[in-house]
Amino acid sequence: MKYGFDSEKYLKIQSEHIKERIARFGDKLYLEFGGKLFDDLHASRVLPGFHPDNKLRLLMQLSDDAEIVIVISAIDIEKNKVRSDLGITYDMDVLRLREEFESRGLLVSSVVITHYNGQASADAYRARLERMGITVYYHHTIEGYPNNVALIDSEEGFGRNDYVRTRRPLVVVTAPGPGSGKMAVCLSQLYQEHKRGIKAGYAKFETFPVWNLPLKHPVNLAYEAATADLNDVNMIDPFHLEAYGKTAVNYNRDIEIFPVLNALFEGIYGENPYKSPTDMGVNMVGFCISDEDVCCDASRDEIVRRYYDALGKMADGAGNEAEVNKTALLMRQAKITTAWRKTTVAAYEHKMETGVASAAMELSDGTLITAKTSSLLGPSAALILNAAKHLAGIDHEVQLIPLEMIEPISRTKVNFLHGHNPRLHTDEVLVALSMLSIRDENCRRALETLPQFAGCQVHSTVMLSEVDRKIFKKLGVGLTCDPVKKDGVGKLF
Helix, strand or coil: CCCCECHHHHHHHHHHHHHHHHHHHCCEEEEEECCCCCCCHHHHHHCCCCCCCHHHHHHHHCCCCEEEEEEEEHHHHHHCCEECCCCEEHHHHHHHHHHHHHHCCCEEEEEEEEEECCCHHHHHHHHHHHHCCCCEEEEECCCCCCCCHHHHCCCCCHHHCCCCCCCCCEEEEECCCCCCCHHHHHHHHHHHHHHCCCCEEEEEECCCCCCCCCCCCHHHHHHHHHCCCCCCCEEECHHHHHHHCCCCEEEHHHHHHHHHHHHHHHHHHCCCCCCCHHHHECCCHHHCECCHHHHHHHHHHHHHHHHHHHHHHHHCCCCCHHHHHHHHHHHHHCCCCHHHCHHHHHHHHHHHHHCCCEEEEECCCCCEEEEECCCCECHHHHHHHHHHHHHHCCCCCCCCCCHHHHHHHHHHHHHHCCCCCCCECHHHHHHHHHHHCCCCHHHHHHHCCHHHHCCCEEEECCCCCHHHHHHHHHCCCEEEECCCCCCCCCCCC
16 A cells, blocks of 8 residues: 555644644633544545544643543434444444543543533433533524624623633544534633633644645545535635735635634634634644655545445435535546546446446555356455455465355345345355354465455445445445446446
C-alpha cells in the first residue's frame, strides 16, 4: 500500500498549533471537534497513512490539559437517529464514545442535551445518564437561531442555558454526528464564561475541507462527496480573501454563519478575534501530505465509492436522486468515471464473460482477482477464497472447502433456518476454513492471508448482504456494489 500522509508529523505540529491557540485566549479554549474522533475512516481512505484514531492520539498528547464534553440533540434522541456507519443510535453512541475516551485516560466531564424543548425522551435519557453518575446539562431551543442575534446574545437566549462547569484549559466539544449543536454549545459557554469574568476562546477543528488545498483538489471534492446527503459545498472563503488577499477553502455552512458569529463575538467581547471562518480553524492536515499523487488517486477512488454508495441507498429506498446527481457531478469535476475504479471494470467484464453476478478485488500490488456466483457460493465468498489462494500461493484449481461440507450448510440454511438463499456468505466460508485449518495446511495458509486484505478494493455487480458488507469492512476492504439486488444488468457510468 502506498502512503501519502505523514501521521507522525501531523500529531506533532497539530498538537503544537492547538497549544498556541489555547495560549492566545488565556483562561480557556472551547474546541469544536468536527468529524469522527477515533474512527475517521474517510480521512484514512483519502489520505493513505492517516490513522483512523489520529485525532484521539492527538487528544491523548493533550490529556493533562483537556476535558471532553459530548453533545447530543434532543431531536435525535426523540427520532432514535442512527449512525449509518455503526448501526447504533446516537444516544447509545454517546455512551460508546464516553467509554472509549475514558478507557484511554481522557476526562469526559459531562453530556449536554441540546435543542431541548421539554421532550419526554430527553428527560428519560438524562435520568438514565445521571443514574450512571454522568453529569448532564440542558441547552434550549432558541427561536430564530442563528440569525436573531439580539435574542441569542441575551438572558432569554444563551442566558437560559445551563452553565456547563469545566475545569481544564482545553474543552473539546464533540458529538455522535452532524447537526448536534456543538457550535451553539461553545458559543453559549463563551457567553456564560464572560458573565463570570472568565476569558474563554473558541476554535474549530475540522479535517475537511483542507483549507490550504485548491477548491477543486480531489481531496476536497471527496469531502463534498462524503457530505452529499448534507448538501455541503466547498467554497472560497470570501472573508479570508478580503482580509488577507489569500485564497482559502471552507464550506458553505461556516461561511454563511460567519456574519452571525461575528455579531455574537462582538456582543460578548466587543470584538471578534477572527477575520474569517478559516481563521477559526486549527487544522494542519494540508501541511502533512507527503505524496500528493497518492492522496489524489485515493480521493478519486473515494468519489467513485461514494457514488456507488448513493446509488445503493437509493435502491434501498434510503437515499434520493439529488445525492446521486451530486456525486455524479463531482466525478465529472474530478474528470473521472466509474471506470477509474479498476475493480469495477474487472467485475463488469467478468460478468459479461460468465453471464452471472461477479466480483473483483484489487490487491495491494495491483493484481486483480475475480470470482463469480455459483449454486453454492455467492460472488463475495468465492472472491475471498480466490484471493486467499492467490496470496498463499495455492493453485487455483485446489478446492479449499469440499463440496460435501458446503452442501449440508446450504441445506441447513434453507430447510431449517427457512432462508431463501442457499449460497454461503463470507462469514460462513471463513468459519468453514477455520474448522478445516486444524488439519488442512492449505486452509491454514489461506486464513493467514486475511490481514493482507486491508486496503484492498472490491466491486460486486450485485448488491451484497449486510453480512458480507460487514465482513469486508472488518477486513479493511473498500467495497462498492452495483445497485442491483438480483443478478441483473449493471453498467459503467
